[in-house]
Amino acid sequence: MNRTTLERALSGLVVMACFLLLAWLNGRQVASGAAQVALYSLIGVALALSLLAALGGLVLAVDTPLRQASGYPGALDAVARGFLVILPFTVLALLAEFIFGWGATQAFTQAGIMTSGAAVGMELMSGGEPRVRYMVVPMLGAFAFSAAWIAFSALFQKVAG
Amino acid sequence: MRAFCLAYTPTLIFAAIGLIFNLAAGWNTAVAFGVTGVLWAMLPIVVILREMSGDRLGASLAITTLCGSLILCGWALLGI
Numbered sequence: 001m002n003r004t005t006l007e008r009a010l011s012g013l014v015v016m017a018c019f020l021l022l023a024w025l026n027g028r029q030v031a032s033g034a035a036q037v038a039l040y041s042l043i044g045v046a047l048a049l050s051l052l053a054a055l056g057g058l059v060l061a062v063d064t065p066l067r068q069a070s071g072y073p074g075a076l077d078a079v080a081r082g083f084l085v086i087l088p089f090t091v092l093a094l095l096a097e098f099i100f101g102w103g104a105t106q107a108f109t110q111a112g113i114m115t116s117g118a119a120v121g122m123e124l125m126s127g128g129e130p131r132v133r134y135m136v137v138p139m140l141g142a143f144a145f146s147a148a149w150i151a152f153s154a155l156f157q158k159v160a161g
Numbered sequence: 162m163r164a165f166c167l168a169y170t171p172t173l174i175f176a177a178i179g180l181i182f183n184l185a186a187g188w189n190t191a192v193a194f195g196v197t198g199v200l201w202a203m204l205p206i207v208v209i210l211r212e213m214s215g216d217r218l219g220a221s222l223a224i225t226t227l228c229g230s231l232i233l234c235g236w237a238l239l240g241i
Binding site for chain 2: 081084085087088089091092095096099100102104107108111112115118119122
């Protein structure tokens with residue numbers, strides 16, 4: 001995974017933009033009024049970035065060769081590269097919301113997070129000697145991420161609504 | 162072509178389960194099961210396209226987005 005600084009920064013920016021868009025789309029369904037939607041979006045992005053950082057820590061803990069070769073920045077890069085898979089989900093969520101009016105952004109978000117977790121696992125598997133834990137741990141992390149997002153949405157709706 | 166079709170196995174499984182719930186319980190399952198199935202086919206498609214394009218992630222994501230959009234448009238045209 002020889003990637004330039006520009007590529008790494010671009011991956012991080014794309015992932016952050018995707019979560020901002022998804023948080024905004026979710027906020028339009030969960031919150032009422034522009035201020036609440038903005039607040040939901042900001043907290044949602046902060047939550048997503050925190051959970052991605054935690055996922056990077058998990059990756060670092062299980063992948064010894066990666067830890068020795070590139071440390072936490074390398075783990076974060078693997079997470080960001082895996083989570084690039086959320087890009088098609090974000091585009092489809094926008095399409096579903098504004099063209100088809102399905103109001104199913106949560107489904108797109110949850111599927112996107114879980115799929116991205118699997119993609120992070122595949123990034124780790126492709127980096128060196130494949131091990132089952134490289135796949136299982138990011139998937140479990142993504143499951144916890146997904147559950148935290150649902151809990152946040154439910155809590156926000158309860159408090160704000 | 163075979164790999165691409167097999168990537169849609171999750172869609173088939175979700176659609177079959179959705180059909181059962183639709184017929185047995187009268188639920189509207191087109192979005193909840195059908196679209197979820199389409200979404201679960203995205204990762205295999207990304208992986209296949211990455212293999213085919215020589216590990217070009219950007220190109221594979223772009224083509225996956227296009228394929229997913231076409232499927233969703235077809236789904237919508239079928240009358241969800």
